[in-house]
Amino acid sequence: MNRLLVVFTFVLLLPNAGSAQAQRPEWTLLLKTRGAPWETKFEVTLNHTGALSVIEDDSLKSPASTISKLAVNLPASDTQAVYEQALKAFREFELTKDTEVRDGTDLTMTLTVKKRILTMQVFNFGRAEEDLPEVAKLFALLNKHIPKEHHIY
Numbered sequence: 001m002n003r004l005l006v007v008f009t010f011v012l013l014l015p016n017a018g019s020a021q022a023q024r025p026e027w028t029l030l031l032k033t034r035g036a037p038w039e040t041k042f043e044v045t046l047n048h049t050g051a052l053s054v055i056e057d058d059s060l061k062s063p064a065s066t067i068s069k070l071a072v073n074l075p076a077s078d079t080q081a082v083y084e085q086a087l088k089a090f091r092e093f094e095l096t097k098d099t100e101v102r103d104g105t106d107l108t109m110t111l112t113v114k115k116r117i118l119t120m121q122v123f124n125f126g127r128a129e130e131d132l133p134e135v136a137k138l139f140a141l142l143n144k145h146i147p148k149e150h151h152i153y
Contacts, residue, residue, distance in 0.1 A: 027113040029086050031138075033152065036104040042152050044142060046082055050074035052142065056150055072145050082141050086111050089134035090118050107135065 031044040
């Protein structure tokens with residue numbers, strides 16, 4: 001009787017174990033970038049469902065200021081790639097130069113996973129491709145889904 005109970009319990013738990021592995025953790029990525037006061041500011045949000053939101057603020061441009069909002073749904077594979085690249089950007093963060101470029105650039109990257117928060121903030125970093133290569137790769141993954149005139153930088 002005990003063997004039958006153990007086997008029966010195992011069979012009942014097996015489908016639940018499989019569905020628990022298939023579930024991805026809930027997470028949200030928030031990126032905020034700024035340059036000099038007259039340059040475009042970006043606020044980018046992506047969550048585990050693939051919902052991408054981009055707010056582009058050109059409010060100081062003349063003659064007319066603009067704030068653009070864009071919403072896109074990313075495929076699951078691309079969403080996972082962005083998540084993995086964000087983790088890599090946090091893990092492999094280092095400034096490649098000892099000198100600061102006093103250009104007003106500012107990047108804040110926040111990743112929230114299961115109510116735990118990782119935040120990275122960098123000031124005066126110059127060009128992301130040179131100084132923050134893993135973040136630049138993250139921008140490239142996101143920019144694949146955004147019209148060229150609204151690319152994040």
